[in-house]
């Protein structure tokens with residue numbers, strides 16, 4: 569009855585608090601994520617296709633790459649916010665940090681058992697679970713392969729369609745290469761928005777392949793092509809940093825006066841040293857700079 573009056577893209581699936589509002593996600597990404605046309609487009613397209621498919625053939629697996637402070641964690645949190653009623657507080661959203669959860673290399677075998685059991689248990693409770701693996705470049709190589717069976721199309725978890733799960737992998741791997749491509753575009757006076765996935769995909773993959781310290785080193789996740797989409801995060805320009813400063817000030821109820829905005833934006837370190845094209849820390853230090861200046 570009233571369901572028919574719901575907008576087309578609003579899905580109240582009542583599965584584990586899974587309450588998707590794709591329009592709101594699209595709007596939030598467009599309004600609040602600065603300078604990341606590619607990651608935004610790819611994320612929205614892949615999530616939309618996945619959610620609208622009632623019977624996906626495998627879970628959605630996304631790998632987010634880029635320099636520090638460019639918005640990888642921020643974008644993940646927006647996704648979580650618009651997929652789950654309780655956002656990151658939902659008990660069906662799980663965050664893993666190597667430093668926090670898997671600190672000791674000598675416990676690797678136990679971590680593998682724990683991780684596999686943890687994922688399987690949570691998928692049995694809720695097929696719509698979302699798992700975020702942070703700092704993949706700090707994860708002990710070999711550990712993540714414990715979850716390979718859940719990422720493909722052949723695993724069966726009794727009573728649960730595990731293929732509806734979403735996995736996000738976040739890392740800085742490939743950040744240098746992404747920065748290089750973005751800098752080349754800038755030097756050639758090409759439009760940043762013309763940077764497409766094909767300019768970056770193979771360099772990011774190579775950066776991951778060639779790093780023996782990365783969690784994906786010689787991983788079956790790579791060899792079996794289980795990652796659906798790579799999301800590259802570009803280095804941020806001073807104008808993007810300015811937008812971050814402005815947004816943060818508004819959020820804090822502060823008046824974003826022109827002079828203050830300029831001073832805070834100019835106080836950030838940019839690279840290359842001479843041209844000052846991109847922020848060395850993205851928008852990561854914006855909050856502390858505002859505290860310092862205000």
Ligand SMILES: Nc1ncnc2c1ncn2[C@@H]1O[C@H](COP(=O)(O)OP(=O)(O)OP(=O)(O)O)[C@@H](O)[C@H]1O
Pocket residue numbers: 600601602603604634635636637638639640641642643739740801812850851852854
């Ligand atoms: N592209 C962006 N658009 C808007 N805000 C951003 C963007 N990038 C970063 N920010 C702001 O900076 C903060 C830090 O960014 P975030 O934690 O997402 O960086 P990250 O890419 O995950 O970095 P790291 O690799 O160091 O974890 C965010 O909470 C957000 O407020």
